[in-house]
Amino acid sequence: MAEYPPSLERLLHELEKLPGVGPRSAQRLAFHMLKQPLEAAKALSAALLDARTRLHPCRDCFNLTEETLCRICAQATRDRASLLVVEDPSDVAAFERTREYHGLYHVLGGTLSPLEGRGPQDLTLDALVSRVQKDGGFKEVIVATDPTVEGDSTGLYIQQLLKGMPVHGEPGRTIKVSRLARGLPSGGDVEYADETTLLKALEGRREI
Amino acid sequence: MHVRSLRLAHFRNYESLEVEFHPQLNLFLGPNAQGKTNVLEALYCLSTTRSFRAASDEEMIQFGREEGAVEGILQREEGEETIRMEFRRSRNKVLWVNRKKQKKLSLLLGRLPAVVFSPDDLFLVKGGPALRRRYLDMTVLQMDQGYLTHLQQYDRALKQRNSLLRQRSPGTESQLAAWDQPLARHGAALMLKRGEVAKRLSDFAGQALRDLTGDAERFEVRYEPCLPWEGLESSVAEKMLEALAGARREETARGVTVVGPHRDDLGLWVNGQLLRKFGSQGQQRTGALALKLAQLSLLAEGCHTAPLVLFDDVMAELDEKRQAFFLNRLRQGGQAFLTGTSPHDFSAASKAARIFSVELGRVQWVQSGPEG
Ligand SMILES: Nc1ncnc2c1ncn2[C@@H]1O[C@H](COP(=O)(O)OP(=O)(O)OP(=O)(O)O)[C@@H](O)[C@H]1O
Ligand SMILES: [Mg+2]
Ligand SMILES: [Zn+2]
Numbered sequence: 103m104a105e106y107p108p109s110l111e112r113l114l115h116e117l118e119k120l121p122g123v124g125p126r127s128a129q130r131l132a133f134h135m136l137k138q139p140l141e142a143a144k145a146l147s148a149a150l151l152d153a154r155t156r157l158h159p160c161r162d163c164f165n166l167t168e169e170t171l172c173r174i175c176a177q178a179t180r181d182r183a184s185l186l187v188v189e190d191p192s193d194v195a196a197f198e199r200t201r202e203y204h205g206l207y208h209v210l211g212g213t214l215s216p217l218e219g220r221g222p223q224d225l226t227l228d229a230l231v232s233r234v235q236k237d238g239g240f241k242e243v244i245v246a247t248d249p250t251v252e253g254d255s256t257g258l259y260i261q262q263l264l265k266g267m268p269v270h271g272e273p274g275r276t277i278k279v280s281r282l283a284r285g286l287p288s289g290g291d292v293e294y295a296d297e298t299t300l301l302k303a304l305e306g307r308r309e310i
Numbered sequence: 311m312h313v314r315s316l317r318l319a320h321f322r323n324y325e326s327l328e329v330e331f332h333p334q335l336n337l338f339l340g341p342n343a344q345g346k347t348n349v350l351e352a353l354y355c356l357s358t359t360r361s362f363r364a365a366s367d368e369e370m371i372q373f374g375r376e377e378g379a380v381e382g383i384l385q386r387e388e389g390e391e392t393i394r395m396e397f398r399r400s401r402n403k404v405l406w407v408n409r410k411k412q413k414k415l416s417l418l419l420g421r422l423p424a425v426v427f428s429p430d431d432l433f434l435v436k437g438g439p440a441l442r443r444r445y446l447d448m449t450v451l452q453m454d455q456g457y458l459t460h461l462q463q464y465d466r467a468l469k470q471r472n473s474l475l476r477q478r479s480p481g482t483e484s485q486l487a488a489w490d491q492p493l494a495r496h497g498a499a500l501m502l503k504r505g506e507v508a509k510r511l512s513d514f515a516g517q518a519l520r521d522l523t524g525d526a527e528r529f530e531v532r533y534e535p536c537l538p539w540e541g542l543e544s545s546v547a548e549k550m551l552e553a554l555a556g557a558r559r560e561e562t563a564r565g566v567t568v569v570g571p572h573r574d575d576l577g578l579w580v581n582g583q584l585l586r587k588f589g590s591q592g593q594q595r596t597g598a599l600a601l602k603l604a605q606l607s608l609l610a611e612g613c614h615t616a617p618l619v620l621f622d623d624v625m626a627e628l629d630e631k632r633q634a635f636f637l638n639r640l641r642q643g644g645q646a647f648l649t650g651t652s653p654h655d656f657s658a659a660s661k662a663a664r665i666f667s668v669e670l671g672r673v674q675w676v677q678s679g680p681e682g
Contacts, residue, residue, distance in 0.1 A: 215470060216471075217469055254492045255470070258487070262488065
């Protein structure tokens with residue numbers, strides 16, 4: 103299949119590894135970039151390298167950040183009694199765009215999926231549990247995984263983990279765990295839901 | 311409503327094809343292996359996005375090609391509608407309606423309902439439960455778009471859960487519980503819908519068998535799930551959770567989910583006897599016909615539009631009396647497409663139909679058919 107010079111084959115090969123990119127889109131992307139001035143290619147590769155080297159998970163919530171703590175965790179004005187659990191950093195951005203949620207986040211890094219060999223130890227679940235236990239200030243945990251079977255099951259698993267954990271400083275009170283209401287299209291991505299859908303889902307959350 | 315014309319590109323043995331159909335009766339004649347069934351298969355794709363015989367969509371793409379397409383122009387009361395399905399190797403198929411690309415394939419379900427009659431229907435009676443579940447599912451799917459979501463989510467949850475059971479590692483117990491819930495929720499929805507539809511199928515199949523046998527035989531179609539399904543969806547889900555809990559030991563030992571609608575069956579009974587075991591060849595054949603007729607009646611009632619009837623090689627198997635019965639039935643229904651190898655198999659039908667000859671992936675008008 104060596105229809106192209108080796109350097110181009112290599113570029114196509116790398117592009118095809120990206121999610122959602124098949125041979126055809128890889129070609130389109132590659133030929134587009136090759137038509138641009140050399141500066142454009144340099145800028146792209148520099149941006150990629152820069153992002154990859156500077157960004158790492160936030161110490162507390164696993165959102166992407168260049169610092170120790172992400173901007174949200176570092177903000178003094180956030181409501182530290184509420185924790186929203188999401189699959190990916192892009193979901194954090196989606197909820198931030200609603201401007202209606204003022205609490206903290208926890209990024210799982212995916213869902214449980216035995217088929218793909220992903221178990222609890224592959225997500226940030228241990229960190230979630232110790233965060234809720236040690237931090238102690240949380241009164242409510244909202245699970246906002248995607249409305250897929252995997253998202254549902256991960257939500258239920260989290261509920262089992264956190265069930266009955268006490269709210270610090272309020273004897274007898276336990277943490278409320280709720281699930282985002284299913285206003286989202288079934289099988290849809292949180293990230294792709296528009297702001298109003300997310301808002302409605304947030305308002306209609308129910309305890310699990 | 312009817313299919314006015316069909317276009318194929320790189321579909322099965324058709325390099326390209328363009329045909330215009332008769333609004334009522336269309337007859338495809340030709341020797342074996344020329345492409346008659348392929349035309350019916352293409353029509354079924356316009357109805358359900360998939361084949362009635364291929365295990366995978368890719369089988370329908372012409373050998374040596376990367377893509378194949380089926381396009382149909384439908385004549386509806388409101389006007390014309392173009393439906394196009396594109397199949398691509400190792401990529402998702404694409405649906406276009408009126409030249410607009412559609413995100414959801416399920417949009418198509420029920421728009422152009424279809425029922426296939428084929429000699430393979432005998433396996434509905436003689437074969438395993440999977441074929442009967444498929445028959446039931448294809449009936450429900452065309453009437454209820456929401457059913458697809460439950461079917462897909464249930465299947466996904468089942469695969470995930472089985473994968474977990476196979477791992478047999480400690481600590482899977484707490485994870486299993488998290489998969490039980492979606493399995494039970496979608497499972498309950500499937501069972502309720504299947505049970506309801508099976509009841510109505512049973513009524514129609516009973517009527518069909520009385521028609522076919524001159525009132526001689528009593529036919530009953532019983533939904534046979536592995537747990538009681540009647541009641542509220544939430545209580546069925548509750549029962550399924552209990553059954554899953556009860557089967558925990560067996561499931562962990564065997565590494566597979568043993569409770570749920572993926573094990574459902576339809577019991578087919580004629581005169582109180584299990585048709586699969588005690589029916590004669592003839593009775594089994596007639597039973598299979600009755601099942602398909604029941605599907606036709608139910609879809610006609612539930613879909614606001616008469617289903618397409620795809621009649622593959624069945625006429626030749628019927629005696630004259632039954633041929634007449636079917637023709638009469640077809641006249642009351644929607645558009646029909648029949649295939650066969652010899653015009654003699656269609657004594658009664660051939661006068662009323664548009665006739666095409668099919669040879670080596672080419673289709674030609676032989677007779678135009680009555681004014682439609
Ligand atoms: N993907 C494909 N690409 C090209 N040709 C195919 C493909 N799949 C099947 N065929 C060819 O199509 C032909 C079968 O067509 P079809 O099943 O429609 O036959 P038929 O006319 O219904 O015959 P019969 O009377 O025996 O049922 C075979 O010759 C087969 O080789
Ligand atoms: Mg055939
Ligand atoms: Zn953070």
